[in-house]
Amino acid sequence: MTSPESAATAKMIPYKRGPDIDYASLDFNPDVAELPPDAMEQNLELNEIYNLLRARFTDFDRRPDVFLDRETNICYDPGNLNRRIYPDVYLAFGVDAKAIRPRKLYLPWEVGKPPDWALEIASESTGREDVRRKPGIYAQVGVLEYWRFDPTGGRYHGEALAGNLLVNGEYVPVELTTGPDGILKGYSPVLDLYLCWDQGWPMFYDPNTGSYLTNWEQERAVYEETSRGLVAEQSAHQRTQDALRAEQDRARRLEEELRRLRGEG
Numbered sequence: 001m002t003s004p005e006s007a008a009t010a011k012m013i014p015y016k017r018g019p020d021i022d023y024a025s026l027d028f029n030p031d032v033a034e035l036p037p038d039a040m041e042q043n044l045e046l047n048e049i050y051n052l053l054r055a056r057f058t059d060f061d062r063r064p065d066v067f068l069d070r071e072t073n074i075c076y077d078p079g080n081l082n083r084r085i086y087p088d089v090y091l092a093f094g095v096d097a098k099a100i101r102p103r104k105l106y107l108p109w110e111v112g113k114p115p116d117w118a119l120e121i122a123s124e125s126t127g128r129e130d131v132r133r134k135p136g137i138y139a140q141v142g143v144l145e146y147w148r149f150d151p152t153g154g155r156y157h158g159e160a161l162a163g164n165l166l167v168n169g170e171y172v173p174v175e176l177t178t179g180p181d182g183i184l185k186g187y188s189p190v191l192d193l194y195l196c197w198d199q200g201w202p203m204f205y206d207p208n209t210g211s212y213l214t215n216w217e218q219e220r221a222v223y224e225e226t227s228r229g230l231v232a233e234q235s236a237h238q239r240t241q242d243a244l245r246a247e248q249d250r251a252r253r254l255e256e257e258l259r260r261l262r263g264e265g
Helices: 043-057 097-103 127-132 134-141 216-261
Strands: 066-069 089-093 117-121 145-149 161-167 170-173 176-178 184-188 193-198 201-206
Touching (some): 043 066, 043 089, 043 117, 043 201, 127 134, 134 145, 145 184, 161 184, 161 193
Parallel strands (some): 117 145
Antiparallel strands (some): 066 089, 089 117, 145 161, 161 170, 176 184, 184 193
């Protein structure tokens, strides 16, 4: 199993596709989201977490070795694909992301590993399962870290924020701290970030820079601006190289013409 310290830098595991899946035989429609009616309670927080992770780790879906998804199914029994769980957000490093999505299910035995990180956001309909049933399943799947975030401060989960690290097949709790800024934090070794609860709003704190990740839209704007700068720099370099080659070709032709006129060629 990949350790938390190496998950983000692991080499891509080849995807071992199994036999075709008879989706019609399963007790769900893989093309329709299985969302409870109170999912709207979670949407803002879910979008923020998902998009910050997308900006940070998938390079806006340009990383072929990182799979990030939300509210889709992870199966944990090769003999019964109806035994599955669907986290609000989950993340896997060192996998063939493009090979996973067409299967419509995350199958750890085909992917080559379980997800490294999963999170549930509390709601009235799912809060009890997030705390009582799902930790055992995530541990069985082999998810290295399982986190819970309750925007209400604990009404549904019993606590505002909780993290668990998989140690010898069982989860041990992450120590939470409240800094001088009054924000509750827990460190994720897989992400090398602190997941934070700030008056019901999710944030990520980077201990390497000593700052919080900015809003994901700002992250994207910075990324796109940097990308444009790199493209412009590459274009300028290419133009310089093209001009240099053209000048070298012109000099070669002049030299050949001079040798011809001198009767040397």
